[in-house]
Amino acid sequence: MSLRTGPVLTAAEARAFHALPGRLRGLGWSVPLRWEEARMFDPGFFGFLGDHAVARFLAWREGEVVGRIAACVPQDAAAPASFGFLCAERDPAVVEALLAAARGFIAAAGRAEMTGPLSFTINHEVGAQIGFHDRPPMLRMPGTPDWLPAMLEAAGLAPVQDVVACTLDVPAERHAARFDQLALKRPADMARLRLRAMDRRDYAAEVARIADLYNDAWGANWGAVALRPAEVASLGKLLRPLLFAGEVVFAEWDRQPVGLVAVVPNLAAAMPADGRLLPFGWVRLAAALAGRVGSARVPMLGITQAFRGHPASALAMGALLREAIGLAGRRGWNSLEISWILEGNAAMRNAMARLPAPVSGRWRIWRGTTL
Numbered sequence: 256m257s258l259r260t261g262p263v264l265t266a267a268e269a270r271a272f273h274a275l276p277g278r279l280r281g282l283g284w285s286v287p288l289r290w291e292e293a294r295m296f297d298p299g300f301f302g303f304l305g306d307h308a309v310a311r312f313l314a315w316r317e318g319e320v321v322g323r324i325a326a327c328v329p330q331d332a333a334a335p336a337s338f339g340f341l342c343a344e345r346d347p348a349v350v351e352a353l354l355a356a357a358r359g360f361i362a363a364a365g366r367a368e369m370t371g372p373l374s375f376t377i378n379h380e381v382g383a384q385i386g387f388h389d390r391p392p393m394l395r396m397p398g399t400p401d402w403l404p405a406m407l408e409a410a411g412l413a414p415v416q417d418v419v420a421c422t423l424d425v426p427a428e429r430h431a432a433r434f435d436q437l438a439l440k441r442p443a444d445m446a447r448l449r450l451r452a453m454d455r456r457d458y459a460a461e462v463a464r465i466a467d468l469y470n471d472a473w474g475a476n477w478g479a480v481a482l483r484p485a486e487v488a489s490l491g492k493l494l495r496p497l498l499f500a501g502e503v504v505f506a507e508w509d510r511q512p513v514g515l516v517a518v519v520p521n522l523a524a525a526m527p528a529d530g531r532l533l534p535f536g537w538v539r540l541a542a543a544l545a546g547r548v549g550s551a552r553v554p555m556l557g558i559t560q561a562f563r564g565h566p567a568s569a570l571a572m573g574a575l576l577r578e579a580i581g582l583a584g585r586r587g588w589n590s591l592e593i594s595w596i597l598e599g600n601a602a603m604r605n606a607m608a609r610l611p612a613p614v615s616g617r618w619r620i621w622r623g624t625t626l
């Protein structure tokens with residue numbers, strides 16, 4: 256049977272690209288919202304595309320779409336070229352053909368390597384699952400089949416990094432009580448520490464502050480890519496619905512920014528099976544956005560680099576975690592996933608162990624040549 260790949264050029268091909276995860280869900284692929292994913296490829300909405308060359312590819316066999324992939328090349332030569340949005344039938348020939356299409360696009364742009372799966376960068380969806388395939392789905396933490404890693408490596412890619420998720424059982428947590436005891440012993444320090452919730456009345460400026468803190472706190476991490484202003488504005492639009500029940504909390508020390516935590520309801524379990532909002536997919540999703548779910552995700556928890564090793568660091572981290580746990584308790588969210596965390600981030604892994612929040616998921620990133 257003939258297999259061919261080609262770029263997405265028409266509206267019909269774009270619809271096929273975004274419909275494929277719903278068709279192949281039974282193989283272990285998570286299913287994003289089609290309209291939201293499509294906006295990630297819309298230059299009129301997603302400012303990220305202004306300084307990144309992006310192409311989508313489909314694989315066909317006998318006229319039927321059997322796989323998809325996207326390739327991304329940033330104008331910034333220091334930022335990695337990537338592949339992502341991968342979804343395919345269980346066939347190594349399909350996966351290899353898709354990777355070859357991405358390699359060709361990236362090589363034509365003058366890049367010798369590609370990293371992935373990243374959709375599009377490490378700031379977005381990351382990696383392919385390594386074990387933990389029975390974990391409940393979590394918002395924007397991709398579900399992928401257990402056979403995918405072997406196929407990626409057979410196609411010439413080598414592992415370069417793992418990230419993990421850690422999940423806290425909220426009713427059984429012990430952190431809040433321990434932190435309250437610590438706070439009583441350090442009244443002078445607690446007087447210098449201030450927590451405040453995001454001011455929704457000043458939404459655009461607050462989103463910019465979040466981006467500045469993110470770029471600082473995560474800027475020295477492996478694979479870090481700074482959020483740019485045009486991308487930030489677009490992500491702010493995507494974040495807004497999640498804050499109906501979720502929250503972003505800033506920590507300040509003597510009025511200087513120290514860190515932040517974000518907590519959002521887990522929409523993944525409420526996602527429509529085919530990724531469509533209409534006709535009825537919006538009903539469950541609306542309830543999830545209102546917080547009527549059993550779990551939540553912490554996608555951001557970090558301390559600025561200037562305060563690493565400072566007495567304020569541990570205190571601010573403890574206070575931010577307490578706030579996240581408190582919000583989860585008030586909303587009735589029984590589990591809180593902190594994700595993702597670089598496997599080698601010893602300080603964060605130790606903090607998770609103390610909660611305790613054991614590792615509940617793992618994703619791997621690969622790199623390969625394009626020549």
